[in-house]
Amino acid sequence: MYVCICKGITDTQIREAVCGGASNLKKVRQQLGAMTQCGKCAMMTRDIVEQTLADK
Ligand code: FES
Numbered sequence: 001m002y003v004c005i006c007k008g009i010t011d012t013q014i015r016e017a018v019c020g021g022a023s024n025l026k027k028v029r030q031q032l033g034a035m036t037q038c039g040k041c042a043m044m045t046r047d048i049v050e051q052t053l054a055d056k
Pocket of ligand 1: 003004005006007034035036037038039040041042
């Protein structure tokens, strides 16, 4: 499912980034470019990052 429409980023990409070492929201933003335009994806991105870190 698309989380960031502006950049075309999916929840799977966010999870993979976290598993690959992007250990917080800032690193996910830097790595994928999510939340760098309209910012509407910020809350959902944060939830996915937190959930993925909790499941690790
Ligand atoms: Fe992610 Fe716009 S939906 S920056």
